[in-house]
Amino acid sequence: MTGNRKLRWAVLVMAFTACAVFIAGADGERVFKGEVGDSQCALNVHSLSRSHQEMLEKKSIGTTSADCARYCVKTMGGVFVLQVGDKVYKLDSQNLAYQNAGRKVKVIGVLDTTTNTIAVHSMEPLK
């Protein structure tokens, strides 16, 4: 590789990094859009196609995704999580998550990649 090509690559990499930092925000704040659920259903092997369905077949749990998520967290040892496609993030604010259980939401926060936990700055239902 010639010196000129190396320089071009370096500039390209630097520009890409700068863009990524700009998009992510200076403090790493990001926007996540997904559904607030419980860790058990969100990580279930069928969760991508029929989340909550297996649990809701037991009529005692309730009838909605919110019922299921709240039940699994309250009595079954689960925690509220944010499911974004095939990714599942833990949420540091379980109270906010409780209020939005079963809803599709926009979360603004900072992701700690070591614990896979979002430090939630705000959470609001998607319209």
Place this chain on the structure above:
Amino acid sequence: MGCAAMLLALGPQTAPVPAPAAIEILADHDSRYKIAGMKEPVITLHAGQQITIRITAVKAKDHARDGAIHGFSLLRAKDRSHVPGWDFRLKPGVQTFMLNAPAEPGEYVAVCTVICSADHEGMHMKFVVLP
């Protein structure tokens, strides 16, 4: 006299503490925790006691996307709140955990946190913590 004093100072002051016995639990394919010799598994501990729990996990019908086939999470029976440090996702095979019993005496329940089968909700076992 001097040598004796030195030996006393260097030698063991107390009897060696025996390694805590391991409690063997089977997280079985029928979505039940089992302990050999117990029809209904119950573990009785003293508050803060150091223990080793060895869990053999055998896959039931379902598993989680992270490869866990069962979970093992300890909750306070009175309010179903989590006991810190007692939350495990079990992969197939044997896993060993060195733990301290909860500091607060009372009743606790260990629950499966992976939807492992239609009987998943019945997968739990009791812990009793004595003072």
